[in-house]
Amino acid sequence: xxxxxxxxxxxxxxxxxxxxxxxxxxxxxxxxxxxxxxxxxxxxxxxxxxxxxxxxxxxxxxxxxxxxxxxxxxxxxxxxxxxxxxxxxxxxxxxxxxxxxxxxxxxxxxxxxxxxxxxxxxxxxxxxxxxxxxxxxxxxxxxxxxxxxxxxxxxxxxxxxxxxxxxxxxxxxxxxxxxxxxxxxxxxxxxxxxxxxxxxxxxxxxxxxxxxxxxxxxxxxxxxxxxxxxxxxxxxxxxxxxxxxxxxxxxxxxxxxxxxxxxxxxxxxxxxxxxxxxxxxxxxxxxxxxxxxxxxxxxx
Amino acid sequence: xxxxxxxxxxxxxxxxxxxxxxxxxxxxxxxxxxxxxxxxxxxxxxxxxxxxxxxxxxxxxxxxxxxxxxxxxxxxxxxxxxxxxxxxxxxxxxxxxxxxxxxxxxxxxxxxxxxxxxxxxxxxxxxxxxxxxxxxxxxxxxxxxxxxxxxxxxxxxxx
Numbered sequence: 001x002x003x004x005x006x007x008x009x010x011x012x013x014x015x016x017x018x019x020x021x022x023x024x025x026x027x028x029x030x031x032x033x034x035x036x037x038x039x040x041x042x043x044x045x046x047x048x049x050x051x052x053x054x055x056x057x058x059x060x061x062x063x064x065x066x067x068x069x070x071x072x073x074x075x076x077x078x079x080x081x082x083x084x085x086x087x088x089x090x091x092x093x094x095x096x097x098x099x100x101x102x103x104x105x106x107x108x109x110x111x112x113x114x115x116x117x118x119x120x121x122x123x124x125x126x127x128x129x130x131x132x133x134x135x136x137x138x139x140x141x142x143x144x145x146x147x148x149x150x151x152x153x154x155x156x157x158x159x160x161x162x163x164x165x166x167x168x169x170x171x172x173x174x175x176x177x178x179x180x181x182x183x184x185x186x187x188x189x190x191x192x193x194x195x196x197x198x199x200x201x202x203x204x205x206x207x208x209x210x211x212x213x214x215x216x217x218x219x220x221x222x223x224x225x226x227x228x229x230x231x232x233x234x235x236x237x238x239x240x241x242x243x244x245x246x247x248x249x250x251x252x253x254x255x256x257x258x259x260x261x262x263x264x265x266x267x268x269x270x271x272x273x274x275x276x277x278x279x280x281x282x283x284x285x286x287x288x289x290x291x292x293x294x295x296x297x298x299x300x
Numbered sequence: 301x302x303x304x305x306x307x308x309x310x311x312x313x314x315x316x317x318x319x320x321x322x323x324x325x326x327x328x329x330x331x332x333x334x335x336x337x338x339x340x341x342x343x344x345x346x347x348x349x350x351x352x353x354x355x356x357x358x359x360x361x362x363x364x365x366x367x368x369x370x371x372x373x374x375x376x377x378x379x380x381x382x383x384x385x386x387x388x389x390x391x392x393x394x395x396x397x398x399x400x401x402x403x404x405x406x407x408x409x410x411x412x413x414x415x416x417x418x419x420x421x422x423x424x425x426x427x428x429x430x431x432x433x434x435x436x437x438x439x440x441x442x443x444x445x446x447x448x449x450x451x452x453x454x455x456x457x458x459x
Contacts, residue, residue: 171394176393176396176398177395177396177434178389179395179396180397180438182394183396184438209349219356223438223441224438224439224440224441225356225440227439228350228356228395228439229356230352232352232391232392232395233349233352235391236348236387236388236391239384239391241385256447261391261394261395264390264391264394265390265391268391269387272386286383287380287383287387289383290376290379290382290383292379294383295369296382296385296386296404298385298389299406300402300406300418
């Protein structure tokens with residue numbers, strides 16, 4: 001495993017600036033590490049600049065005070081759960097917001113993580129970033145749907161309604177030709193770095209379809225042809241699985257609005273099947289089940 | 301565009317539609333023939349990847365056909381496929397793909413007539429729409445467009 005100390009910022013907040021929520025989080029993290037219940041706590045720490053938070057991997061109780069939680073903590077840490085190094089650690093604790101907790105539910109449904117290997121430190125979160133990020137406008141999980149311990153004052157979760165998915169409205173009101181221009185224009189910048197895949201907590205395949213070359217389904221060079229294929233495929237492989245954390249968009253170095261592709265699928269599956277990914281670890285996603293007598297009008 | 305020979309693919313399930321196509325053939329039903337059939341064991345086997353790949357290879361239209369719901373040889377393959385296409389179609393529409401170039405049908409082994417009608421209708425639709433230059437221009441490199449043109453003209457001979 002990479003030396004985690006390089007990821008851990010030196011600075012510690014003085015006690016005066018720390019909210020009670022973070023204090024209790026730090027206390028609990030310290031207890032968990034001291035008792036040997038968990039090998040590691042994954043959480044947010046102070047970044048190298050004041051505007052950023054970074055992931056911290058805490059293995060020593062003395063470092064528990066490096067944990068922070070504020071408006072900067074928008075990253076989805078559950079992405080680390082798919083890493084072999086983290087899986088090899090055994091039981092760990094992880095700090096999650098509502099959307100991140102959805103990812104844990106999907107991973108549990110897909111048997112990618114073991115529940116007994118996780119201590120889920122749920123944080124109440126009513127929106128990240130300043131100004132608040134797009135993903136938070138459609139948030140229905142201020143309180144995480146799964147947690148072992150909850151930090152922060154519980155609030156009532158919003159329900160999705162007809163005003164949800166506003167961010168798709170602009171694209172949906174375009175003509176088909178305009179949308180095609182919009183997307184192919186954005187895709188033309190894609191450099192095939194696969195940061196979208198790496199940042200995604202749900203992209204758990206050990207060998208991605210784009211890395212398979214017999215047959216070569218997706219052209220690997222970053223030209224027009226492969227770019228359309230890859231970006232469509234990445235989104236569609238997350239149908240009924242994507243939890244809408246927007247990490248793909250955040251990770252994209254050329255700023256392709258990838259999250260919109262995923263939110264379109266989230267919307268369709270919610271409108272047509274009433275399904276929201278990650279609300280619990282048992283419900284079968286619509287792509288993995290069917291109802292007899294269900295007829296589609298597009299089938300001739 | 302009456303002399304335009306579209307390049308289209310038909311992904312067809314082995315148990316129902318393929319047999320239906322056989323029936324259309326053995327009954328000598330008149331139909332358009334500008335499509336290339338790719339036989340798959342079940343519509344549930346059709347990864348949406350196939351359909352995108354077909355467009356990438358220069359297809360002007362793609363047709364997918366399988367057993368009616370309830371008739372699947374593998375009991376539920378077509379139900380799963382139907383759900384998949386439900387999401388797939390809407391996502392493609394969102395990406396700006398022309399859905400008129402994508403057709404889904406249920407055709408049973410006894411529906412030779414339906415197969416011939418659908419084949420004719422499908423090919424005619426694509427012929428009217430013309431070549432899918434929009435996709436080729438924006439999603440394929442010039443060299444690739446050229447190479448598919450070469451494939452087209454060299455394959456024209458065996459028609």
